[in-house]
Amino acid sequence: MEQGIDFYINDDGLLVFTEAYHMQRGYCCGRGCRHCPYDYENVPEVKRAMLLAARKQKDENNSR
Secondary structure (H helix, E strand, O other): OOEOOOEEEOOOOOEEEOHHHHHHHOOOOOOOOOOOOOOOOOOOHHHHHHHHHHHHHHHHHHOO
16 A cells, blocks of 8 residues: 555544545445545445535535
């Protein structure tokens, strides 16, 4: 794994996997990762709906 490609360290000091890392892994792990390219398909439904709504709102705010 390579920092900046597969992961980065956020402001809180936590390791965050990138979309590239998730694509290479090939599936959703179900944990609700920030950069999940699989639309959280294996996350339990209530949490999945919340994550998708938050992502949609973030995308709408960034497009303005």
